[in-house]
Amino acid sequence: MFNPAVFELLKTDSHSKARLGRLTTTRGVIDTPVFMPVGTQASVKALDSRELLEMGTQIILGNTYHLSIRPGMEIMAAAGGLHKFMNWTKPILTDSGGFQVFSLAKIRKIKPHGVEFRSHLDGSLLFLGPKESMNIQRIIGSDIAMVFDECPPHGASAAEMKGAVERTIRWAKECRVQPRAEGQFVFGIVQGANDAKLREHCAKELVAMDFDGYAIGGVSVGEPEPEMMSAVEITEPHLPAHKARYAMGLGTPAQLVELVARGVDMFDCVLPTRVARNGTAFTRKGTISIKGGSYKADFTPIEADCECFACKNFTRAYIRHLLNVNEILGLRLVSVHNSHLFLKVMEDMRTHLAAGTFHEFRQDFIAHYRPTEKVLLARQLHAAEKQDR
Ligand SMILES: [Zn+2]
Numbered sequence: 267m268f269n270p271a272v273f274e275l276l277k278t279d280s281h282s283k284a285r286l287g288r289l290t291t292t293r294g295v296i297d298t299p300v301f302m303p304v305g306t307q308a309s310v311k312a313l314d315s316r317e318l319l320e321m322g323t324q325i326i327l328g329n330t331y332h333l334s335i336r337p338g339m340e341i342m343a344a345a346g347g348l349h350k351f352m353n354w355t356k357p358i359l360t361d362s363g364g365f366q367v368f369s370l371a372k373i374r375k376i377k378p379h380g381v382e383f384r385s386h387l388d389g390s391l392l393f394l395g396p397k398e399s400m401n402i403q404r405i406i407g408s409d410i411a412m413v414f415d416e417c418p419p420h421g422a423s424a425a426e427m428k429g430a431v432e433r434t435i436r437w438a439k440e441c442r443v444q445p446r447a448e449g450q451f452v453f454g455i456v457q458g459a460n461d462a463k464l465r466e467h468c469a470k471e472l473v474a475m476d477f478d479g480y481a482i483g484g485v486s487v488g489e490p491e492p493e494m495m496s497a498v499e500i501t502e503p504h505l506p507a508h509k510a511r512y513a514m515g516l517g518t519p520a521q522l523v524e525l526v527a528r529g530v531d532m533f534d535c536v537l538p539t540r541v542a543r544n545g546t547a548f549t550r551k552g553t554i555s556i557k558g559g560s561y562k563a564d565f566t567p568i569e570a571d572c573e574c575f576a577c578k579n580f581t582r583a584y585i586r587h588l589l590n591v592n593e594i595l596g597l598r599l600v601s602v603h604n605s606h607l608f609l610k611v612m613e614d615m616r617t618h619l620a621a622g623t624f625h626e627f628r629q630d631f632i633a634h635y636r637p638t639e640k641v642l643l644a645r646q647l648h649a650a651e652k653q654d655r
Pocket of ligand 1: 568574577
Protein backbone atom coordinates (compact mmCIF):
# COMPACT_ATOMS: atom_id res chain seq x y z
CA MET A 267 0.00 0.00 0.00
CA PHE A 268 2.70 2.48 1.03
CA ASN A 269 6.35 2.70 0.05
CA PRO A 270 8.34 1.43 3.02
CA ALA A 271 11.14 3.78 4.11
CA VAL A 272 14.52 2.52 3.07
CA PHE A 273 17.00 2.85 5.89
CA GLU A 274 20.35 1.21 5.40
CA LEU A 275 22.48 0.59 8.46
CA LEU A 276 25.97 0.92 7.01
CA LYS A 277 28.12 0.55 10.11
CA THR A 278 27.89 0.31 13.91
CA ASP A 279 30.63 1.66 16.19
CA SER A 280 32.55 -1.01 18.10
CA HIS A 281 32.80 1.07 21.33
CA SER A 282 29.26 2.44 21.49
CA LYS A 283 25.82 2.17 19.88
CA ALA A 284 26.64 4.87 17.31
CA ARG A 285 25.40 4.08 13.80
CA LEU A 286 26.28 5.24 10.31
CA GLY A 287 23.25 5.03 8.05
CA ARG A 288 21.41 6.25 5.01
CA LEU A 289 17.71 7.05 4.65
CA THR A 290 16.40 7.21 1.09
CA THR A 291 13.35 9.41 0.43
CA THR A 292 11.74 10.39 -2.88
CA ARG A 293 13.39 13.82 -2.53
CA GLY A 294 16.86 12.56 -1.85
CA VAL A 295 19.19 10.57 0.32
CA ILE A 296 19.82 11.57 3.94
CA ASP A 297 23.14 10.49 5.45
CA THR A 298 22.82 9.77 9.16
CA PRO A 299 23.52 10.76 11.89
CA VAL A 300 21.78 13.93 10.69
CA PHE A 301 20.83 17.28 12.18
CA MET A 302 17.62 18.84 10.86
CA PRO A 303 17.41 22.66 11.11
CA VAL A 304 13.99 23.72 12.40
CA GLY A 305 11.75 25.73 10.09
CA THR A 306 8.66 25.86 12.29
CA GLN A 307 6.84 28.58 10.36
CA ALA A 308 8.06 27.64 6.86
CA SER A 309 11.38 29.35 7.54
CA VAL A 310 14.55 28.33 9.37
CA LYS A 311 14.70 31.57 11.31
CA ALA A 312 16.88 34.19 9.58
CA LEU A 313 18.24 31.71 6.99
CA ASP A 314 17.14 31.23 3.39
CA SER A 315 17.19 28.01 1.37
CA ARG A 316 20.38 28.96 -0.51
CA GLU A 317 22.29 29.41 2.77
CA LEU A 318 20.88 26.15 4.13
CA LEU A 319 22.03 24.26 1.04
CA GLU A 320 25.48 25.88 1.14
CA MET A 321 26.04 24.73 4.72
CA GLY A 322 25.12 21.14 3.84
CA THR A 323 21.55 20.86 5.13
CA GLN A 324 20.00 17.55 4.05
CA ILE A 325 16.51 17.88 5.56
CA ILE A 326 14.56 20.52 7.46
CA LEU A 327 11.58 20.51 9.81
CA GLY A 328 8.16 22.06 9.38
CA ASN A 329 5.34 22.20 11.91
CA THR A 330 1.75 21.02 11.58
CA TYR A 331 0.32 23.14 14.40
CA HIS A 332 1.87 26.45 13.35
CA LEU A 333 1.37 26.01 9.60
CA SER A 334 -2.26 24.94 10.07
CA ILE A 335 -2.95 28.20 11.91
CA ARG A 336 -0.88 30.39 9.56
CA PRO A 337 -0.88 30.43 6.53
CA GLY A 338 -3.59 27.73 6.81
CA MET A 339 -4.10 24.71 4.61
CA GLU A 340 -6.07 26.53 1.91
CA ILE A 341 -2.98 28.58 1.04
CA MET A 342 -0.68 25.58 1.52
CA ALA A 343 -2.73 23.49 -0.92
CA ALA A 344 -2.90 26.37 -3.43
CA ALA A 345 0.90 26.76 -3.17
CA GLY A 346 1.31 23.09 -4.02
CA GLY A 347 2.74 22.13 -0.63
CA LEU A 348 5.50 23.38 1.64
CA HIS A 349 8.45 22.52 -0.65
CA LYS A 350 7.11 24.81 -3.37
CA PHE A 351 5.79 27.43 -0.94
CA MET A 352 9.25 28.01 0.63
CA ASN A 353 11.33 26.88 -2.36
CA TRP A 354 13.04 23.96 -0.62
CA THR A 355 13.63 20.94 -2.86
CA LYS A 356 15.24 18.58 -0.34
CA PRO A 357 13.31 16.45 2.20
CA ILE A 358 11.10 17.94 4.92
CA LEU A 359 9.96 16.26 8.14
CA THR A 360 6.80 17.58 9.78
CA ASP A 361 6.10 17.42 13.48
CA SER A 362 2.52 16.28 14.10
CA GLY A 363 1.46 19.23 16.25
CA GLY A 364 1.06 17.06 19.35
CA PHE A 365 3.95 18.75 21.15
CA GLN A 366 2.61 22.27 20.42
CA VAL A 367 -0.98 21.45 21.36
CA PHE A 368 0.22 20.22 24.75
CA SER A 369 2.80 22.96 25.32
CA LEU A 370 1.48 26.14 23.64
CA ALA A 371 -2.27 25.92 23.28
CA LYS A 372 -4.86 26.25 26.00
CA ILE A 373 -6.33 22.75 26.13
CA ARG A 374 -10.06 22.51 26.64
CA LYS A 375 -10.58 18.81 26.45
CA ILE A 376 -8.75 15.62 25.54
CA LYS A 377 -11.25 13.51 23.59
CA PRO A 378 -11.02 9.93 22.26
CA HIS A 379 -10.03 11.11 18.77
CA GLY A 380 -7.92 14.17 19.55
CA VAL A 381 -7.68 17.39 21.50
CA GLU A 382 -9.95 20.40 21.60
CA PHE A 383 -7.93 23.52 22.30
CA ARG A 384 -7.78 27.26 21.88
CA SER A 385 -5.25 28.76 19.47
CA HIS A 386 -2.29 30.41 21.23
CA LEU A 387 -2.70 33.22 18.71
CA ASP A 388 -6.29 34.43 18.83
CA GLY A 389 -8.05 32.04 21.21
CA SER A 390 -10.20 30.46 18.51
CA LEU A 391 -11.48 26.95 19.21
CA LEU A 392 -9.64 24.27 17.24
CA PHE A 393 -9.46 20.48 17.14
CA LEU A 394 -6.45 18.34 16.29
CA GLY A 395 -6.28 14.56 16.35
CA PRO A 396 -4.63 11.75 14.37
CA LYS A 397 -6.92 12.21 11.38
CA GLU A 398 -6.60 16.01 11.24
CA SER A 399 -2.84 15.98 11.83
CA MET A 400 -2.18 13.42 9.09
CA ASN A 401 -4.42 15.32 6.69
CA ILE A 402 -2.49 18.55 7.34
CA GLN A 403 0.84 16.74 6.88
CA ARG A 404 -0.49 15.26 3.63
CA ILE A 405 -1.36 18.75 2.33
CA ILE A 406 2.01 20.10 3.48
CA GLY A 407 3.50 17.21 1.52
CA SER A 408 6.33 16.40 3.91
CA ASP A 409 8.62 13.47 3.16
CA ILE A 410 8.42 12.23 6.74
CA ALA A 411 5.24 12.72 8.77
CA MET A 412 5.09 12.13 12.52
CA VAL A 413 2.17 10.48 14.31
CA PHE A 414 -0.05 12.66 16.50
CA ASP A 415 1.01 11.89 20.07
CA GLU A 416 0.40 13.17 23.58
CA CYS A 417 3.48 14.72 25.11
CA PRO A 418 2.86 15.40 28.82
CA PRO A 419 4.99 18.03 30.60
CA HIS A 420 8.06 17.10 32.65
CA GLY A 421 6.97 16.00 36.12
CA ALA A 422 3.50 14.75 35.09
CA SER A 423 2.06 12.11 37.46
CA ALA A 424 2.36 8.37 36.78
CA ALA A 425 -1.37 8.18 36.04
CA GLU A 426 -1.20 11.09 33.58
CA MET A 427 1.79 9.46 31.92
CA LYS A 428 0.04 6.12 31.58
CA GLY A 429 -3.03 7.75 30.03
CA ALA A 430 -0.83 9.68 27.63
CA VAL A 431 0.98 6.52 26.52
CA GLU A 432 -2.30 4.66 25.92
CA ARG A 433 -3.68 7.55 23.85
CA THR A 434 -0.38 7.83 21.96
CA ILE A 435 -0.60 4.13 21.02
CA ARG A 436 -4.26 4.37 19.99
CA TRP A 437 -3.69 7.56 17.99
CA ALA A 438 -0.62 6.03 16.29
CA LYS A 439 -2.83 3.20 15.05
CA GLU A 440 -5.27 5.75 13.59
CA CYS A 441 -2.44 7.74 11.97
CA ARG A 442 -1.05 4.60 10.38
CA VAL A 443 -4.09 4.11 8.13
CA GLN A 444 -4.73 7.72 7.07
CA PRO A 445 -4.12 8.79 3.45
CA ARG A 446 -0.59 10.07 2.79
CA ALA A 447 1.20 12.33 0.37
CA GLU A 448 3.07 10.60 -2.46
CA GLY A 449 6.10 8.75 -1.07
CA GLN A 450 5.48 10.07 2.48
CA PHE A 451 6.95 8.03 5.33
CA VAL A 452 5.38 7.95 8.79
CA PHE A 453 7.35 7.65 12.03
CA GLY A 454 5.90 6.48 15.36
CA ILE A 455 6.69 8.39 18.58
CA VAL A 456 7.57 6.56 21.80
CA GLN A 457 6.38 8.33 24.96
CA GLY A 458 6.63 7.26 28.61
CA ALA A 459 8.96 9.78 30.31
CA ASN A 460 11.50 8.01 32.52
CA ASP A 461 9.41 4.94 33.21
CA ALA A 462 11.30 2.01 31.64
CA LYS A 463 8.21 -0.26 31.63
CA LEU A 464 6.02 2.39 29.97
CA ARG A 465 8.67 3.17 27.36
CA GLU A 466 9.08 -0.53 26.59
CA HIS A 467 5.31 -1.04 26.34
CA CYS A 468 4.88 1.98 24.06
CA ALA A 469 7.85 1.00 21.86
CA LYS A 470 6.67 -2.60 21.47
CA GLU A 471 3.13 -1.57 20.52
CA LEU A 472 4.44 0.91 17.93
CA VAL A 473 7.01 -1.51 16.50
CA ALA A 474 4.21 -4.07 16.04
CA MET A 475 2.47 -1.46 13.82
CA ASP A 476 5.58 -1.38 11.63
CA PHE A 477 6.28 2.33 11.14
CA ASP A 478 8.95 3.62 8.74
CA GLY A 479 11.03 4.93 11.64
CA TYR A 480 10.72 5.66 15.35
CA ALA A 481 11.11 8.79 17.43
CA ILE A 482 11.84 9.17 21.11
CA GLY A 483 9.43 11.86 22.28
CA GLY A 484 8.82 13.39 25.69
CA VAL A 485 12.41 14.64 25.84
CA SER A 486 13.40 18.32 25.69
CA VAL A 487 10.39 19.10 27.91
CA GLY A 488 12.44 20.79 30.62
CA GLU A 489 14.01 17.66 32.13
CA PRO A 490 17.62 17.77 33.40
CA GLU A 491 20.26 16.24 31.12
CA PRO A 492 20.72 12.92 33.01
CA GLU A 493 16.96 12.23 32.68
CA MET A 494 17.07 13.04 28.99
CA MET A 495 19.95 10.59 28.46
CA SER A 496 18.21 7.89 30.49
CA ALA A 497 14.93 8.31 28.52
CA VAL A 498 16.92 7.52 25.37
CA GLU A 499 18.84 4.66 27.02
CA ILE A 500 15.68 2.89 28.22
CA THR A 501 13.90 3.29 24.86
CA GLU A 502 16.64 2.48 22.34
CA PRO A 503 16.92 -1.29 23.05
CA HIS A 504 13.26 -1.71 22.06
CA LEU A 505 13.65 -0.06 18.65
CA PRO A 506 14.48 -2.18 15.58
CA ALA A 507 18.05 -1.80 14.29
CA HIS A 508 16.97 -1.59 10.65
CA LYS A 509 14.82 1.54 11.12
CA ALA A 510 15.89 5.16 11.67
CA ARG A 511 15.70 6.54 15.23
CA TYR A 512 14.96 10.19 15.91
CA ALA A 513 15.34 12.00 19.27
CA MET A 514 12.96 14.95 19.18
CA GLY A 515 14.02 18.49 20.06
CA LEU A 516 17.61 17.77 21.14
CA GLY A 517 20.25 19.10 21.99
CA THR A 518 23.60 20.95 22.40
CA PRO A 519 26.58 19.83 20.25
CA ALA A 520 28.03 17.77 23.13
CA GLN A 521 24.62 16.19 23.79
CA LEU A 522 24.28 15.30 20.10
CA VAL A 523 27.61 13.45 20.25
CA GLU A 524 26.49 11.57 23.39
CA LEU A 525 23.08 10.75 21.89
CA VAL A 526 24.64 9.44 18.67
CA ALA A 527 26.78 7.21 20.92
CA ARG A 528 23.48 5.94 22.40
CA GLY A 529 22.17 4.85 19.01
CA VAL A 530 20.19 7.86 17.73
CA ASP A 531 20.31 8.79 14.01
CA MET A 532 18.23 11.96 13.63
CA PHE A 533 17.94 15.22 15.55
CA ASP A 534 16.21 18.58 15.40
CA CYS A 535 16.71 21.54 17.70
CA VAL A 536 15.85 25.23 17.78
CA LEU A 537 18.97 26.07 19.81
CA PRO A 538 21.30 27.20 16.96
CA THR A 539 18.92 29.90 15.74
CA ARG A 540 17.23 30.64 19.08
CA VAL A 541 20.41 31.46 21.00
CA ALA A 542 21.73 33.39 17.97
CA ARG A 543 18.95 35.88 18.55
CA ASN A 544 20.35 36.50 22.06
CA GLY A 545 23.81 37.05 20.59
CA THR A 546 25.13 33.66 21.76
CA ALA A 547 27.34 31.52 19.55
CA PHE A 548 28.05 27.82 19.85
CA THR A 549 31.65 26.72 19.47
CA ARG A 550 33.40 23.37 19.88
CA LYS A 551 34.40 24.58 23.35
CA GLY A 552 30.89 25.59 24.46
CA THR A 553 28.83 28.76 24.09
CA ILE A 554 30.17 32.31 24.03
CA SER A 555 28.23 35.56 24.30
CA ILE A 556 29.34 37.54 21.25
CA LYS A 557 27.28 40.42 22.58
CA GLY A 558 29.50 40.55 25.68
CA GLY A 559 31.95 43.41 26.15
CA SER A 560 35.05 41.23 25.99
CA TYR A 561 34.81 40.98 22.19
CA LYS A 562 34.62 44.72 21.56
CA ALA A 563 38.04 44.84 19.88
CA ASP A 564 38.40 41.15 19.02
CA PHE A 565 39.13 41.02 15.31
CA THR A 566 39.18 37.22 15.07
CA PRO A 567 36.27 35.13 13.71
CA ILE A 568 33.62 33.61 16.03
CA GLU A 569 35.55 30.34 15.84
CA ALA A 570 39.03 29.83 14.41
CA ASP A 571 39.12 27.28 11.55
CA CYS A 572 35.34 27.48 11.05
CA GLU A 573 34.48 27.32 7.35
CA CYS A 574 31.12 29.11 7.62
CA PHE A 575 30.34 32.29 5.71
CA ALA A 576 30.27 34.38 8.93
CA CYS A 577 33.66 33.16 10.15
CA LYS A 578 35.35 33.38 6.77
CA ASN A 579 34.28 37.00 6.27
CA PHE A 580 33.59 38.78 9.57
CA THR A 581 35.08 39.35 13.03
CA ARG A 582 33.65 39.01 16.53
CA ALA A 583 34.05 42.77 17.00
CA TYR A 584 32.00 43.52 13.90
CA ILE A 585 29.25 40.99 14.71
CA ARG A 586 29.14 42.26 18.32
CA HIS A 587 28.70 45.79 17.02
CA LEU A 588 25.85 44.69 14.72
CA LEU A 589 24.10 42.89 17.60
CA ASN A 590 24.44 45.89 19.88
CA VAL A 591 22.95 48.33 17.40
CA ASN A 592 20.21 45.82 16.52
CA GLU A 593 21.29 45.37 12.93
CA ILE A 594 19.50 42.30 11.56
CA LEU A 595 22.71 41.11 9.87
CA GLY A 596 24.22 40.41 13.31
CA LEU A 597 21.71 37.74 14.26
CA ARG A 598 21.78 36.38 10.72
CA LEU A 599 25.55 35.87 10.88
CA VAL A 600 25.40 34.16 14.29
CA SER A 601 22.55 31.95 12.98
CA VAL A 602 24.70 31.01 9.97
CA HIS A 603 27.63 30.09 12.22
CA ASN A 604 25.56 28.14 14.79
CA SER A 605 23.62 26.15 12.20
CA HIS A 606 26.80 25.42 10.26
CA LEU A 607 28.50 24.16 13.43
CA PHE A 608 25.66 21.76 14.29
CA LEU A 609 25.70 20.39 10.71
CA LYS A 610 29.50 20.14 10.70
CA VAL A 611 29.61 18.23 14.00
CA MET A 612 27.21 15.68 12.46
CA GLU A 613 29.36 15.47 9.35
CA ASP A 614 32.45 14.92 11.52
CA MET A 615 30.64 12.11 13.34
CA ARG A 616 29.74 10.45 10.01
CA THR A 617 33.35 10.75 8.83
CA HIS A 618 34.70 9.24 12.05
CA LEU A 619 32.08 6.47 12.08
CA ALA A 620 33.09 5.53 8.52
CA ALA A 621 36.78 5.59 9.49
CA GLY A 622 36.22 3.62 12.71
CA THR A 623 37.51 6.50 14.89
CA PHE A 624 34.22 7.67 16.45
CA HIS A 625 35.35 6.63 19.93
CA GLU A 626 38.42 8.91 19.78
CA PHE A 627 36.36 11.75 18.27
CA ARG A 628 33.76 11.45 21.05
CA GLN A 629 36.36 11.51 23.83
CA ASP A 630 38.15 14.48 22.31
CA PHE A 631 34.93 16.42 21.66
CA ILE A 632 33.53 15.92 25.16
CA ALA A 633 36.89 16.79 26.76
CA HIS A 634 36.93 20.18 25.02
CA TYR A 635 33.25 21.13 25.25
CA ARG A 636 32.33 23.20 28.30
CA PRO A 637 28.62 22.69 29.11
CA THR A 638 26.52 25.47 30.65
CA GLU A 639 26.44 25.86 34.45
CA LYS A 640 22.88 24.50 34.48
CA VAL A 641 23.94 21.27 32.75
CA LEU A 642 26.99 20.89 35.01
CA LEU A 643 24.83 21.34 38.11
CA ALA A 644 22.31 18.73 36.91
CA ARG A 645 25.16 16.27 36.31
CA GLN A 646 26.58 16.89 39.81
CA LEU A 647 23.17 16.36 41.42
CA HIS A 648 22.67 13.16 39.43
CA ALA A 649 26.09 11.81 40.45
CA ALA A 650 25.40 12.62 44.12
CA GLU A 651 21.98 10.91 43.97
CA LYS A 652 23.57 7.84 42.43
CA GLN A 653 26.08 7.67 45.29
CA ASP A 654 23.33 7.97 47.90
CA ARG A 655 21.44 5.03 46.42
ZN1 LIG B 1 31.56 29.93 11.75
